Amino acid sequence: MDKRIKRRRPPDGYLDSVVMVYPSEDFVASLPDGRVPDRGDFETCVDDPALRIANWRKVVELSAPLGEEFLDLIAGGRLQQVVEPFSNGQL
DSSP, X not given: OOTXXXXXXXXXTTTTTOOOOOOOHHHHHTSGGGSXXXXXXXXXXXXXXXXXXHHHHHHHHHHHHHHXXXXXXXXXXXXXXXXXXXXXXXX
């Protein structure tokens, strides 16, 4: 939530052993409005909170298989097969 606050960035090297999990661009494009819901939706849907809630629930529903796939990778010991290192410009 605080990704825009620069002082909250960790020092170099702190993320060397972190695994970041995120959906593909194609998956995000398939979501309502083609994006992951965020707190800005409280403003954009101020006149239609039912739409904001429906979009959130749809994203949760569509995301469930991603969680299951992640757990399968862990359980099967295959996570390292899909992990890719970050280059310095990707953070």
